[in-house]
Amino acid sequence: MSILVLAEHNNSELNQATLNTVAAAAAIGGDIAVLVAGHNCASVAEGAAKIAGVSKVLVADNAAYENMLAENVAALISEVGKDYGHILASATTSGKNILPRAAALLDVAQISEIIEVVSSDTFKRPVYAGNAVATVQSSDPIKVITVRGTAYDAVAAEGGSAVIEAVDVVTDAGISVFEKEELVKSDRPELTAAKIVISGGRGMQNGDNFEHLYKVADILGAAVGASRAAVDAGFVPNDMQVGQTGKIVAPELYIAVGISGAIQHLAGMKDSKVIVAINKDEEAPIFQVADYGLVADLFKVLPEFEELIQK
Amino acid sequence: MKVLVPVKRVIDYNVKVRVKSDNSDVDLANVKMALNPFCEISIEEAVQLKEKGIATEVIAVSMGPKVCQEQIRTSLALGADRGILVETDEQLQPLAIAKLLKAVVDREQPELVIVGKQSIDADNNQTGQMLGALTGMSQGTFACNLDIADGKARVTREVDGGLQTVLLDLPAIVTADLRLNEPRYASLPNIMKAKKKPMDILTPEELGVDITPRITTLKVEPPGERQAGIIVDSVEALVDKLKNEAKVI
Numbered sequence: 001m002s003i004l005v006l007a008e009h010n011n012s013e014l015n016q017a018t019l020n021t022v023a024a025a026a027a028i029g030g031d032i033a034v035l036v037a038g039h040n041c042a043s044v045a046e047g048a049a050k051i052a053g054v055s056k057v058l059v060a061d062n063a064a065y066e067n068m069l070a071e072n073v074a075a076l077i078s079e080v081g082k083d084y085g086h087i088l089a090s091a092t093t094s095g096k097n098i099l100p101r102a103a104a105l106l107d108v109a110q111i112s113e114i115i116e117v118v119s120s121d122t123f124k125r126p127v128y129a130g131n132a133v134a135t136v137q138s139s140d141p142i143k144v145i146t147v148r149g150t151a152y153d154a155v156a157a158e159g160g161s162a163v164i165e166a167v168d169v170v171t172d173a174g175i176s177v178f179e180k181e182e183l184v185k186s187d188r189p190e191l192t193a194a195k196i197v198i199s200g201g202r203g204m205q206n207g208d209n210f211e212h213l214y215k216v217a218d219i220l221g222a223a224v225g226a227s228r229a230a231v232d233a234g235f236v237p238n239d240m241q242v243g244q245t246g247k248i249v250a251p252e253l254y255i256a257v258g259i260s261g262a263i264q265h266l267a268g269m270k271d272s273k274v275i276v277a278i279n280k281d282e283e284a285p286i287f288q289v290a291d292y293g294l295v296a297d298l299f300k301v302l303p304e305f306e307e308l309i310q311k
Numbered sequence: 312m313k314v315l316v317p318v319k320r321v322i323d324y325n326v327k328v329r330v331k332s333d334n335s336d337v338d339l340a341n342v343k344m345a346l347n348p349f350c351e352i353s354i355e356e357a358v359q360l361k362e363k364g365i366a367t368e369v370i371a372v373s374m375g376p377k378v379c380q381e382q383i384r385t386s387l388a389l390g391a392d393r394g395i396l397v398e399t400d401e402q403l404q405p406l407a408i409a410k411l412l413k414a415v416v417d418r419e420q421p422e423l424v425i426v427g428k429q430s431i432d433a434d435n436n437q438t439g440q441m442l443g444a445l446t447g448m449s450q451g452t453f454a455c456n457l458d459i460a461d462g463k464a465r466v467t468r469e470v471d472g473g474l475q476t477v478l479l480d481l482p483a484i485v486t487a488d489l490r491l492n493e494p495r496y497a498s499l500p501n502i503m504k505a506k507k508k509p510m511d512i513l514t515p516e517e518l519g520v521d522i523t524p525r526i527t528t529l530k531v532e533p534p535g536e537r538q539a540g541i542i543v544d545s546v547e548a549l550v551d552k553l554k555n556e557a558k559v560i
Contacts, residue, residue: 071449074440101440101450103406103444104406104440133531135528137529182473183473228489289539308550
């Protein structure tokens with residue numbers, strides 16, 4: 001059976017998360033087709049055609065798909081996806097928004113955020129904020145799945161030469177309108193793709209103090225994240241939240257600064273390769289998962305850290 | 312405007328979950344149960360709409376065994392007007408829940424459904440979107456702001472890169488994210504009053520819904536545990552370890 005992967009993009013570029021999802025598709029095994037739904041998105045389709053292991057790219061180019069509204073794109077997937085054995089999307093906010101709607105239109109279940117393919121119908125996924133891992137088997141004819149990007153290494157973005165086919169199905173539900181998007185502009189790498197992440201918690205005390213983290217991040221080429229406590233306190237915007245209900249990250253190095261380490265935060269970062277915790281409370285649970293802990297006042301540590309890493 | 316709020320009974324978010332030794336599931340025996348935090352936020356939003364004179368009635372609906380009445384009573388104490396329990400001892404998965412909710416929507420004809428974006432047990436994040444598919448309603452997921460005006464719902468959504476705003480035709484489904492509001496606590500008088508509020512009990516059979524599970528859980532295991540590492544005594548030592556031992560900077 002073939003596998004359909006929903007491409008994530010902004011109409012000009014393919015999002016890296018798609019490469020991780022294609023890796024999960026490759027682990028299932030079978031012909032891989034990528035669906036690019038968007039508007040004036042020819043460059044995305046060309047990019048998708050080059051992904052290693054992809055044999056076909058389906059392009060649905062229509063104003064109805066420009067902003068990936070779930071009502072329209074889910075209907076498209078339920079039409080195009082009927083003949084596939086698996087339909088995959090990245091477990092990003094976009095994939096999570098669209099895919100369950102598509103699954104219900106197809107009258108099949110969805111398996112959310114898989115971290116391992118056991119066989120073509122059996123998968124592993126974290127439950128209870130990552131405090132347990134369930135192995136689940138689907139009896140549906142079509143397996144609709146979202147993939148946790150950090151669980152799969154991206155496939156090569158170059159090297160493939162898939163055929164590109166236009167899809168002329170237009171499913172405009174006409175019940176929702178995209179009004180605006182306020183995206184945070186940053187020169188730093190994206191949280192979920194960064195090799196190094198430095199995050200601040202309630203211990204940062206205010207938003208201005210995050211400046212210390214930004215400085216370190218810029219030296220290391222790191223992304224900056226935050227705990228839910230820091231976001232709820234209004235220090236930084238929500239898109240920086242790492243945790244069960246925020247972003248899931250698994251970088252080479254995760255530096256937690258002034259973060260106590262609530263279960264919900266650990267769920268978002270405990271698969272990082274090396275974890276550093278800087279906290280003045282030696283009882284903080286974050287130290288139980290840290291490879292290197294430093295019990296000290298972060299306001300003393302950060303300037304010194306900044307100086308030493310530049311040497 | 313009638314507002315329907317689906318609510319779920321889950322393990323209390325402060326409880327540390329343990330996997331059963333036979334790996335069949337997590338151990339929920341004698342564990343504190345509570346209203347799913349995202350459902351609390353949904354109820355709060357609906358009650359605030361009522362306080363603003365936008366909503367006329369707030370209905371809390373839950374599905375599952377008889378004990379789920381507790382979470383409906385909690386919702387009533389928080390300000391919902393009446394409750395509905397679709398009672399079953401069968402295991403319910405999101406698609407089945409969405410189908411049961413669709414049947415309730417058909418009976419009640421709400422103009423707005425506010426549902427938590429995910430439950431903190433199964434972490435599926437599916438029910439609202441699936442209900443959208445089955446009812447044909449518009450959807451505003453991961454909402455951090457909701458405005459109802461001129462027969463439409465304007466929803467600000469938390470998306471990966473920041474915020475997105477969509478304008479939805481009613482009836483609509485909104486799934487609540489953490490920052491939509493700060494839920495209130497139920498006062499004692501309201502808890503007493505909630506005991507007298509009406510609650511209908513239905514069954515999947517009465518609603519004519521097939522709830523057969525599509526997914527079988529083969530096993531549940533604890534995640535790979537991380538070992539605590541070492542405590543270093545200075546920033547210098549930390550940088551040295553990162554450079555020369557872990558080799559990550």
